[in-house]
Amino acid sequence: MTIQAGARFVGASVKRSEDPRILTGRGNYIDDIVLPRMVHAAFVRSPLAHARITEIDAATAREAPGVLAVITGEEMAALVTPGGYGIAGLFGVDKPDYCALANDKVRHVGDPVAVVVAQTRALAEDACELVEVDYDDLPAVVTIDQALDPASSPIFEDLGSNVILPPSTKVFGDVEAAFARADRIVRARISQHRYQNVPMECRGIVASYDPTSQDFLIWSANQGVQPARQGLAARLGVPVEKVRVRAGDIGGSFGLKTGSSREDVAVAVAAKVLRRPVKWCEDRFEHMCSAGQARDERYDIEAAVMDDGEILGLRADMVVDSGSYPGMGAMVSGLAMEMLPNAYKIGALSFTASAVVTNKATYVAYRGPWASETFVRERLIDLVALELGKDPLEIRRRNVVGQDDHDAVMVTGRTLAGVTNRESIERAAQLIDVPAFRRRQARAREQHRYLGLGFASFIEPAPGPRRTPDEPLGVMGPEPMRMALADDGHLLVYTGQMPHGQSHQTTLAQVAADEFGVAFDQVEVVVGDTDVVPSSLTGGSLSATMAGGAAVVSARALRAKVIAVAELLLEASAEDLEIVDGAIAVRGISSSALPLAELVASARAPGRLPDDVDTTFEASETYDGGAGGWSGGTHAAIVEVDLTTGLVSFERYVVVEDCGDIINPAVVDGQIRGGVAQGIGAVLLERSAYDEDGQFLSATFMDYLLPTALSIPFIEIEHLPATRTDEIVNFRGVGEGGLIVSTPTVCNAIEDALAPFGARIYEEYCPPSRLLELAGVIPTA
Amino acid sequence: MSEQIDITVTVNGEARSASVEARRTLADVLRDEFGLTGTHLGCEHGVCGACTVLVDGAPARSCLMLGVQADGADVTTVEGLATDHGMSTLQEAMWERHGFQCGFCTPGFLMQATALLQENPHPTEFEVREALSGNICRCTGYQSIVDGVLQAARSTTDHPQEADQVSASQVEL
Structure with a gap:
């Protein structure tokens, strides 16, 4: 177990310490x-x-x-x-x-x-x-194909062309043999459209x-x-x-x-x-056209498959439309390549990646920047199933890695030990009751009602296991943290994490409180000042493992320092001392309890202790990520497509996931549901639209549509018992998964709903007009 | 620069006066003139709802209303929900249910939901979702917000004498 016996806060939906100020209008946002x-x-x-x-x-x-x-x-x-x-x-x-x-x-x-x-x-x-x-x-360069044309007007003269990342190919496993042995090859061009983070607060300084x-x-x-x-x-x-x-x-922010x-x-x-001090608070128009946009990636992909559904290998050619200025666009393909095989026993991969610049807003990181790999793979699996006349669930079962596959390794290099995707697929299927749904679906079709079921499964590196024993985990390397015991006995936690909705002031306090031995409300998590916080950033779903782990090791280090001083003051040996509820005591003798504030005062009283005793009561430690590990899971959706309006409604949305030990269940579920909502928005509503001249068409919330309380269904969440991969820290991130896997889940469900019309979904954006086209209700534009 | 006009507005029960440019919105007046920065601006074109306040008891987008139009009105902002005795039942319920994440949309949802519960103290889940469908939250997927409103409605039913008065756990404000 990560947490010592007597844990009181980790694992509980502790109410957030951020909320009293946020709920009463006393937050301190940039425009304030x-x-x-x-x-x-x-x-x-x-x-x-x-x-x-x-x-x-x-x-x-x-x-x-x-x-x-x-x-x-x-x-x-x-x-x-x-x-x-x-x-x-x-x-x-x-x-x-x-x-x-x-x-x-x-x-x-x-x-x-x-x-x-x-x-x-x-x-x-x-x-x-x-x-x-x-x-x-x-001349405006607006599409990937225009940018790939050597005759297109160069956006940067010093670049030579509009290809900012020239095509390069990496091969893992024996791709030629896989394709030679395959019973058949399934090919598709699958793309994600351009959309954007859209935090409710625009940028500012x-x-x-x-x-x-x-x-x-x-x-x-x-x-x-x-x-x-x-x-x-x-x-x-x-x-x-x-x-x-x-x-x-x-x-x-969501990466922006x-x-x-x-x-x-x-x-x-x-x-x-x-x-003079100068303030700039971006307005929504500026934000939509200039803050940054994401996705807009295209894959030509081929799967070498056997008739029984085994996927032997993949060939992928990815092009990223990175927009105008250098951002995440030319960097994202490496992540996508590495994650494409995911929790599947896919033995060979050839991956070609390139990126172009276009006259659109800069490509920025958005919640799971590499997510195109999950969209493309999970879409492709359903297309393979259609090709083979099998249920998509059967293809997933045939190839997925589960808890028993101890030796499984992703063909791109990292171990899959501990992943629970087989288990999450089975559990999601059970929760849905697939046979009962199929019967209901058939009856509904007789009444011209179109229900569909979609599954998608994924893992995300949050932070992922090491490739080599020495490889650093985390975007910024090992996570530093400083802790100090204040004069009044409060525990001060200084973190480089910069919460913008993730509740770190609550979750890190939970971990620190349990590890150090004080009550939750005796911990203050200090963020957001380069004068006092160590170097890090919030991103990549890393804070649960990296900052959670840093809180564990820092609290232990500070605790050891406090106990070393207490040994002298209380004339007891370290093994007999414990910190409980903000006081240090000889184990089992509650009358010996000395409040931490008094310990600090005594230790610093002149002449009380030898000069060489450290009475700073501070500890700075870094956490290297330990064994790391994956977060992951399976989502399933039942949708109905209304062929009069083209609108999609959700009957159920089920999440079965595994993020290791959970610090605060309400925070975790909030992250998942928020991500799913963004995915539903991406598929059904959101699009950063440009016309053929590169004019921007979606600069307001009347053009760029966001999901509301009426568009997002009740989202059922079940957590699987986690596989522990590390002896100390088994918290893993959930920041990105909800969005990553929800877009293929929704598209797979829609394609299933429209199966009677032979619909095939190759593009992530499925607004009503597109669905009516796919169903043959209106002609294809 | 446009003309300055003197206005008097009752804000959270207190009479406030200001001399404002005619083109300034009510949100500008609340934030810049009265220092009530709890009201947030998310889009400034009336879609996101973050700036919602109550004007004479009814929810209004303070980004779409001019400050001068509020002359003589009774305005309640998010700062007016809690009392010296603690948060409102709705605020308490939102805290309990982890209603919000980043907190930027929060003032608008709280004001919209306060208006809903005043008009309909026992809404169904669908009625809550419908009433909040003009407010955008990008973090939560809405479920925790809906749960918070429903819990507030239940709390009021369970403890009618406490409705919108003193709540169980007080906070320093």
Whole structure:
């Protein structure tokens, strides 16, 4: 067991310590930050997808009421150090060449061209209207096929073409033999459309600069304050010590708010130029067209299959539309390649990956950035089943790995020991009662009602096992944590995790409380200040294992220090001492209990202890991830497609999952349900749409539709008993799985519903019009 | 710059005055003039519902209403739900049921649900979902929010004398 006997908080749906402030309107979100003398920024943004900037006239804007400064792209280029922004900046991607503001050409609708700073946001927006920008239109590159065409207009001259990641192939296992031996080959082109994170709070920053110390103080809504600091310092051309980044409450992100964005840097530059705090809170229009978009990936995939349903091998050719500026797009294919075989005994894989740039918003990380592999594989399995005339469940059963497959290894390298996908598939099938559903489905079809059942199964690396004993786990390597016992006996936990809905101030306090021996409400989890928190970021579903593990080892280290001091003060041996409920006592003798606050005071009383005794009561430890491990599970949905309206309704949505030991069940279930809701939205409602000229068509919530309380069904969740893979820490993440596996679950169910019409779903986006086409109700556009 | 107009609004039971530009929204006035930053702006075009407040008891999008239109009105914001004695029954129920995650949509849902429960103290699950369908939450998948509203309705039934007064576990506010 991870948690010692007497555990009281881990495993319970402890009420969140975040909630009293959030529920009473006392949160501290980025737009709530007000600094003395603060002024406001707004950006002039491109109305065109692809054009050369020939002239900018900001003279009128500079004279407008309340305006303090207008900085154009050309001026900005002289004020920042070249290099990458956002996630590309974090990973050191510095090609192709671009700047915080567009200074030669614009590359997507919404590209920032100039920043205006004024006394109020409204005055800044008024002045944006007065900045005159002359453009020479260039042909827009909008689709993958256009970008692959060597004759397409180059978006970055220094790139040579619009292929930012040239095709490269990796082969695992004997692919030729697998395809030679196969009874048949099933081929499909399967694609995901472009959609986006859409946190309810848009991006934002408040930057201030002290000209006397030359220090920046930045408030940023960001998934990691230390990475944001690194990114800002690099582009501002100052040492990291000159930048302090703080973050308060964050209104969601889902991968988007990582590193320092182009706008962040432009605002920090403006603060330095003006020597005044500058706030920028993005509006929804800016957010939709410029903050970043995700997915938009295409696979040509082939499966070598036997007539009994065995999948011998896969050949995949993936192209990512990474949008305009470097982001996650050119990095995601490696993750997708590694995860494509997943929890299946697929013995061979050939994977070709490439990425192109287009005149669309930059590709950013969105909850399970590699998710296309699960969509494509789980769709392909259903297509294989159709080809073989079998039930998709039978194909999954034939190939899936379960708890008994101790030696199973994914063909791309990592062990599958401990995965429970066979078990989750069987349990989901049982909960659905598949034979009873099939009978009901048949009767319904006789009445022209179209019910469908879809399954999909997955694992996610949260953090995944090591490939080699020395391989570091975690996006940022080992997870550091600092703990300190405060004078009043409170336990202070300093983490580089930056919660934006994940409830870390609750879950890490649960772990620390149990491990250290204090009550939950005696723990304060400190986040969001580069002056005090260690370096990390929240992402990749890693915090349960990495930060949970760091809390375990740090609490144990601090506990040992406290006990070492208590040995001297209480004249007892360490083995006889325990910390319970915020007091240290000789085991079994409750009258000996000394409250921790008194222990601290006694230890520090002059002359009480020898000078060489450590009475700082602090511990800083890092956790390397231990054995790591997978999260995973199986989702099943029963849907009905209404052939009058094309609308999909859910009769049931079942989740059977395994995320190891659960710290807080309500938090885990919330993560899963939220992810499923995003997946349902992605399939049925959401699309970042562009027309053939690269004009952006979905800049409002009336064009980009999001799921509501009426679109999302009751989601049943069952947790499987976990396989323990590590001796100490078996918490595993659940941040991304709900979204990753829900989109193929929904598409598989819809295809099953429309089976009488011979429907085949190759695209993830299934709005009503598409479903009516698939059912032959309306002609295909 | 547009004209400044003097307004007086009763906000959470207290008379407040401000001189505001005609073009400023009620949300701007609440946040910037009165410092009530609990009301959040998620879209500023009336779809997401995060900025919902009660105006004379009825839910309204404070991003779609001008501040000057609120002159003389009685406005309740999320800051007005809790009393010195603790959170409202609805807030307590949301805490209990882990209603929210990032918390940005929260003020709008709380105000919309407060209005629902005033009008219909015993809603069905469908009625709750329908009443909240004009508010967008990106984190939760809505189930925990719906559960919170239903639990609040049950609490009020189980302990009618406590309805919207003192709740069991108090918090420092």
